[in-house]
Amino acid sequence: MVPLEPSDSEIAALVDQCGARVRAFLAAVGALPAVDLDGADALAAALREEPLPETGRALAPTLDRVVAALGPGFHTSGPGYLAFVPGGGLPTAALADWLALTWNRFGGVRAAAPPAVALEEAVLRGLAREMGLPATARGALTSGGSISNLTALVAARERLGEGFADGVIYFSAETHRCVPKAARIAGFPARALRPLPVDARFRLDVDALADAVRLDRAHGRVPLAVVANAGTTNTGAVDPLPAIADLCAREGLWLHVDGAYGGCFALCDEGRAALAGMERADSLTLDPHKGLFLPYGTGCLLVRDPASLRRAHASDAAYLRDVSGEADFTDLGPELSREVRGLRLWLPFQLHGLGAFRAALAEKLVLARRFHEGVRALPGVQVIDAPQLSTVAFHLGDDAATERLLARVNARRRVFLSSSVIGGRVAIRVCVLSFRTHAETIDAALEDVAAGLG
Numbered sequence: 001m002v003p004l005e006p007s008d009s010e011i012a013a014l015v016d017q018c019g020a021r022v023r024a025f026l027a028a029v030g031a032l033p034a035v036d037l038d039g040a041d042a043l044a045a046a047l048r049e050e051p052l053p054e055t056g057r058a059l060a061p062t063l064d065r066v067v068a069a070l071g072p073g074f075h076t077s078g079p080g081y082l083a084f085v086p087g088g089g090l091p092t093a094a095l096a097d098w099l100a101l102t103w104n105r106f107g108g109v110r111a112a113a114p115p116a117v118a119l120e121e122a123v124l125r126g127l128a129r130e131m132g133l134p135a136t137a138r139g140a141l142t143s144g145g146s147i148s149n150l151t152a153l154v155a156a157r158e159r160l161g162e163g164f165a166d167g168v169i170y171f172s173a174e175t176h177r178c179v180p181k182a183a184r185i186a187g188f189p190a191r192a193l194r195p196l197p198v199d200a201r202f203r204l205d206v207d208a209l210a211d212a213v214r215l216d217r218a219h220g221r222v223p224l225a226v227v228a229n230a231g232t233t234n235t236g237a238v239d240p241l242p243a244i245a246d247l248c249a250r251e252g253l254w255l256h257v258d259g260a261y262g263g264c265f266a267l268c269d270e271g272r273a274a275l276a277g278m279e280r281a282d283s284l285t286l287d288p289h290k291g292l293f294l295p296y297g298t299g300c301l302l303v304r305d306p307a308s309l310r311r312a313h314a315s316d317a318a319y320l321r322d323v324s325g326e327a328d329f330t331d332l333g334p335e336l337s338r339e340v341r342g343l344r345l346w347l348p349f350q351l352h353g354l355g356a357f358r359a360a361l362a363e364k365l366v367l368a369r370r371f372h373e374g375v376r377a378l379p380g381v382q383v384i385d386a387p388q389l390s391t392v393a394f395h396l397g398d399d400a401a402t403e404r405l406l407a408r409v410n411a412r413r414r415v416f417l418s419s420s421v422i423g424g425r426v427a428i429r430v431c432v433l434s435f436r437t438h439a440e441t442i443d444a445a446l447e448d449v450a451a452g453l454g
């Protein structure tokens with residue numbers, strides 16, 4: 001049993017025992033199966049139904065139960081996790097949270113902890129600079145890309161005031177589902193959503209966009225915003241950002257760029273070239289829990305003009321009169337109470353240096369090409385597109401055969417892949433984004449696909 005206020009020696013035991021388990025996990029992280037759901041449902045059911053204890057339990061067996069609960073599932077922090085959009089889980093970010101949450105400074109307003117809040121501001125300025133946004137750009141760390149996209153659309157909505165329901169939001173048919181979802185949560189009616197066709201490489205068709213804007217104006221609607229992809233989830237397609245930015249400038253539309261998957265590639269030279277035009281965004285979503293290898297729970301929204309976020313979110317409250325100030329995070333998004341979220345990025349940046357992130361991201365682009373070269377040479381495999389970033393999708397021409405191949409590859413448990421429907425066909429996706437994924441994992445994936453075909 002551990003008291004609410006543990007003694008120094010009890011704290012030492014907590015730290016040591018947690019530390020020992022973390023070290024054992026990290027020592028094995030590269031060798032664990034890429035997916036392991038054996039016994040997962042039974043354990044989940046037992047845990048779900050177990051009543052919470054009235055008196056505290058012993059530390060060691062309880063931590064062992066935690067480790068047992070964290071085990072089964074997709075091995076999302078391992079090198080073989082190439083499904084959906086991988087993250088990684090830098091241990092230094094977890095340690096940053098441990099520090100930040102122990103001090104438990106209030107991260108919502110500057111006045112409560114000026115230097116601790118400044119760490120988050122420093123991270124946001126650094127990211128804005130890396131993305132090529134002007135020095136005046138600001139933003140906030142969020143819980144993820146979905147909330148970043150929602151916050152951006154709420155800021156864009158403000159341009160039309162109370163009449164925003166007549167506004168129209170344009171995006172490609174390959175855009176992440178959380179975008180129309182965010183528009184609905186933000187109160188836009190279904191008629192405000194304008195999904196548009198893509199070209200042969202799954203990029204927004206800019207001519208179709210121009211036509212749709214013209215047609216909407218002719219019908220008395222109010223074109224409001226374009227959501228462009230800096231890397232789609234399906235294939236990593238980058239919409240033609242310079243042409244879209246030109247159109248937005250010409251038509252007076254808000255340009256939101258969803259870089260939840262791909263935006264962070266701008267940290268490396270090759271990625272920055274692929275994402276040219278992203279710096280012209282009015283608002284930009286990044287997901288550090290994808291593109292910067294952070295643990296889940298860290299998104300980022302950057303805006304060119306911080307006043308746009310403030311207009312949408314600032315509010316006066318008498319009970320905050322002692323602490324309210326300029327540019328508080330609480331005025332830039334929907335949250336009030338929040339942790340000092342910036343340390344989760346600041347500490348890894350300090351300890352590893354930006355160069356380590358640039359090199360790792362550049363490596364992911366090389367690895368995706370390596371997989372693409374290998375998989376297209378296999379008999380019967382049809383690759384959907386050359387990688388625009390770090391995603392490769394392929395199929396066998398027959399949906400059932402593609403699904404069987406996916407099941408065979410995943411059954412080997414060295415890599416874990418996921419599927420989607422792309423161009424009307426079931427396709428297997430390989431998305432390379434974990435800092436733990438290197439060439440040997442890509443070669444294992446190729447071996448397993450080849451074996452699955454045979």
Ligand SMILES: *Cc1c(COP(=O)(O)O)cnc(C)c1O
Nearest residue numbers: 144145146176178233260261287
């Ligand atoms: C993952 C993703 C999102 C959603 O981000 P969450 O962090 O999962 O909420 C949005 N857009 C794209 C392109 C994504 O890949």
